[in-house]
Amino acid sequence: MSIALDRPEIQPNPESHVAINETAKRVAASQTFSRSDQLRRLLLHLCKQSLAGREDQLHEQQIGVDVFGRPRDYDPGIDGIVRTHATRLRQRLELYFSQEGADDPIQIEIPRGGYVPHFYGHLPGSNESSDVSPGPVAPTEITPQELGMSEPVSQVEQEPKQRLKLLPPFLGGVLLALLAAGLFLHLRQDSILRKELSSDERTDVEHHFWSILLPTKQRTRVITGDSGLVMYETFAGREISLSDYLQGSYRGTPTSLTRSPKLTSEELAVDLANRRYTSEVDLRLSSMISRLPEWNPSRDELLFARDLRPSDANESNLILIGSRQANPWVSLIDPGMNFLLRQDETGAFYYVNKNPQRGENPRYEVQSKSSGLEAPMTYGDVAFAPNPSGKGMILSLGGLWMSGTEAAGRFVFTEKGFSEFLRSIQRPDGSIPPFEILIESHSLDGSSTQSTVVARRVKK
Template identity: 30%
Template sequence: MSESHSMLVAANEKQLAGDARWALALRVASSKGFAKAAHLRELLLYLVKRTLTAPGVEITEQEIGCQVLGRRQDYDTQSDNIVRVQIRHLRQKLEEYFATEGGTEPLVLTVPKGSRVPHFEIRSEPEVKTVHSDPAVVVETAPARSLRSRIPRFVQVALPGSVLVLAAFLIGRVSVRQDAANQALANPGSNSPLWSRLFTPAELTTIVIADSSFALLQDTLRSALTLDEYTKGGLRKLIEAEPDERLKTILRDMSTRQHTSLADATISSKLRVIGKQAGGRVTVRYSRHMGVRDFAAGNFIIIGSKRGVPWVELFEQDLNFRLKHIGPDWRFGFANLNPQAGESASYSTMVPPNTPTESYATVAFVPNTARTGDVLLLDGLMMEATEAAGEFCMGGGLNRLLAEKLHFTTSDKLPYFEVLLKIRVVSGAPHNVEVVAWRRPAIL
């Protein structure tokens, strides 16, 4: 192991403490299959650590050769294929581990062919007739409880309603009750032409769930970060610039947590059921684990706004309704770039006294970045609005819109579209979803 590799390990151990993916990598590295494979063990830990601490930043073959395998800085990767050979051996070792010693691991670690980036996926579980676990389990570890006692009150207030610990996904506890799954499949929206486009045996469909920790930290710091800043450590720089040392420590801890929203958990669980019934291959990935290149192949369903899923930025060029910072009170809304008759220039959440909250969401169907697959964007101004967007697609609302507004028939190819929804929120649940506007984007 090189000196710089050792420094990387030491510097990031604290950052990875409590991360279920890092804990899995350590278990794999200490397994019997890796006991006599020191190079593969070091390679595995380096790749995982590098991916978790610098998501979205490319891991080059040159870097691996120098940092892990002892090659000189100027070595020629064309004539020396040691990295490719070792990664191929690593894939084989990982397959062996999860087929034998790690056969009960709820999370599976792979390094896909053609990639050097580790991929974490929830293990597919066999169907059971009854699921006794609660459909939304909140897991709070001891470090999280300790942290809460030190977080300022304004941050504590934001936590319960906006985040669900992703560990619930990783241990396989977040699932839809069997009756809820059956209800989803019996719903007319389950047979939508949208699903026949998004869920196919030939293409992998990736459901991307929001990085709610990132959204919460932006709220705390009153800073809206771009996708470029998300992938290049912009949040870390903001945290380190915080003058209050006590708050800085808390923010550092918060930045290592992997939270998503209850809406994302609920919608993704139902979509997995629909996808499976449609014969598709479906995986769920956390926003922080994605990279730019991922969105060039396959189909995607992105749940959440760009505040929690900055990757939405990749598709904004095709959108008319875009999330913007509106007003001086850190309020966000959808900007209507080209208002038509009767439409407003922007739409934001309203909380009138003694009446239900009114919020908005968008549903957009656009191509992936390489125009080789399709992407569904479910974007709400608040958690309940995002949930409403998902239910609009899974219920009969989308089918009615396609037929009545977009004049779609089953003999047509499903067009790309964008819909703005108005939602009344009553007692923390979406109610009375109304279509406000729609567009047929001109996809080049």
């Protein structure tokens, strides 16, 4: 959608320079951009370079260096921070000019596929008139992809075509089938989620909980998992720490590969490590979060795990989707947790209960019923803990398999048991203490069914 309608385009030149520059500053200082420091910097940089006639400098590599402090030799194919923020900037501009700036004489648009801004409208004081009245533009719904990811629903960023050739044909076919299935399920369940989240049955304690995580005066970042990382860890036979994830060195030549002997070429491992996939479950849960009444698209944002910076994580409330293996940011709260996801020598995942209480198991793992006819049990965990920086809270939704993560999310968003749990732990002053919940659910065709709390911990 074009935010400029049919208004004439203004060419940057000495006569238009002042008016365009003032417009850019006004947009950057608006309420729509008030909690988006990086988007403000990006907008002003793009406008400044364009007005100065340096449009040849407005390419991804140079913008990454000038605006986001990346080294000059960084690889934009691996680090997509410019593409991610450009997508969000386009959305914020559209939102601003459809609401706050609907009457501005000049509008700014950054067409998709490039980073050179275009300016539309009439210069103040001009006698020109337009046959079309610039009425307000209806804002589009901000989807999870547009908030922080790229256009495909289950593939965050499309990779160069030559990388597809590195995958064995059967593995590429499996991935394509999974992506198609994810898209189908996402669309099929979209209407169901809308109904669940738009109901008036959400209790006061639930509203209070979400107002803690999505406060009006602080930014919240929702971080989806990195499915490409999980595939790499599976084939490489090792887990990537948060430190290694931030440095990105594992996306170069791997030092050791121990599993899947038929698929352990260095090229394949590097190819998997550099892919930017997130799961259909992660997208579904992030979609649910973005539809909460407490969510504010001009303040809160959705990011792919690889695009979150430590400085941003320190200053924000975080909602982390996925286990530590898919979302290394979960490591921020792991040291204080009682229920921890571990992997045995066969590669199977399980939850370890560090301090079992009466009636609890020391270990929880995927189990099938003895008859073999019922759906296997899986587990998910919900953790609510302070950000180690002391400047916010973290909600983590993870699990064994994607169905475990889905069970954790559905428990929080759609089951009355979560409201009952919050009410049981709410302090006399109304505050909600940090907690952990371990949830048991049945996995049916990769989706979770009704969940049951099997263990819990509440911080005093």
